[in-house]
Amino acid sequence: MNEKWKKIDQYAQQWIKEAGARIKDTFQQQLMIQTKSSRTDLVTNVDREIEQFFIANIRHTFPQHRVLGEEGFGDRLTALEGIxxxxxxxxxTMNFIHQQRNFAISVGIYEDGIGMIGYIYDVVHDELYYAHKGTGAFLNGVKLSPLAETSISESIVSINATWVTKNKRIDANVLAPLVKDARGTRSYGSAALEMAYVASGRLDAYITMRLSPWDFAAGLVLVNEVGGIVTNLYGEPLNLLGENSVLVAKPGLHEEILNKYVRK
Ligand code: 2AM
Ligand code: CA
Ligand code: CA
Ligand code: CA
Structure with missing residues (x-):
């Protein structure tokens, strides 16, 4: 890694750990909870404060960098040039509110639209997933192995029950057979963690119908570095400036899911 990226990485890791400590400190406090687009789309004062913490630090240390953040305190981006x-x-956030676990801080750093570094920090377990383009992916400093091919019948697939019941984004019958054929299904409620789990082999695939760039930016770098495949449900690359359906899977399994269930 060159000096430029070493500096960025050092600051990013320091801020992520500090943000994690700040989140933990709020566990004893009363949260301010609001809804956004729907009854299940939640935000708290902590989501906002942590985003502002990152943005203040980035603006101070790297004034030429831009920020795309879920809670809207960053820049209004129409293109991804620069860093x-x-x-x-x-x-x-729902897990943060209800469970005080199963949530993560997700930070992806892109240069001219290319994912250079991804961090996913599971605050409660103190597990930092980290990947730097071309040098591999790591969990708390231990290198993750490349993903091996696997079959559906031996796979754990992460999917929310929403997508196999009546919903606005996909016919409930499309993915129901996959749920039957898989060895097991799970749903953790954090896209970033679910991508980190695919990268580390805890899951074999993750499917969801609606994610925004901040949900998958870090995970994309991580999964790519271990040879996993990330596309939308049509098999196309993800759009980093809009909403996407997302299929993350081990090589082979990704193609099998698309061919057997989605394209049939
Ligand atoms: P969030 O907690 O940051 O909002 C929940 O299944 C996963 O989907 C979480 O990673 C959640 O991110 C994400 N998600 C994306 N868009 C969402 C929405 N409109 N409502 C709820 N969760 C959403
Ligand atoms: Ca949200
Ligand atoms: Ca969020
Ligand atoms: Ca999210």
Missing amino acids: VWIIDPIDG
Whole structure:
């Protein structure tokens, strides 16, 4: 890694750990909870404060960098030229509120639209997933192995029950057979963690119908570095400036899911 990226990485890791400590400190406090687009789309004062913490630090240390953050305190971006930090201060806000676990800080750093570094920090377990383009992916400093091919019948697939019941984005019958054929299904409620789990082999695939760039920016770098495949449900690359359906899976399994269930 060159000096420029070493400096960015050092600051990013320091801020992520400090943000994690700040989030933990709020566990004893009363949260201010509001809804956004729907009854299940939640935000708290902590989501906002942590995003502002990152943005203040980035603006001070790297004034030429831009920020795309879920809670809207960053820049209004129409293109990804230069260095852009794509930040989800708390991914899994519902879990943060109800469970005080199963959430993560997600930070992806892109240069001219290319994912250079991804961090996913599971605050409660103190697990930092980290990947730097071309040098591999790591969990708390231990290198993650490349993902091996696997079959559906031996896979754990992460999918929310929403997508196999009546919903606005996909016919409930499309993915129901996959749920039956998989060895097991799970749903953790944090896209960033679910991508980190695919990268580390805890899951074999993750499917969801609606994610924004801050949900997958870090995970995309991480999964790419271990040879996993990330596309939308049509098999196309993800759009980093809009909403996407997302299919993350081990090589082979990704193609099998698309061919057997989605394209049939
Ligand atoms: P969030 O907690 O940062 O909002 C929940 O299944 C996963 O989907 C979480 O990673 C959640 O991120 C994400 N998500 C994206 N858009 C969402 C929305 N409109 N409502 C709820 N969760 C959403
Ligand atoms: Ca949210
Ligand atoms: Ca999110
Ligand atoms: Ca969030």
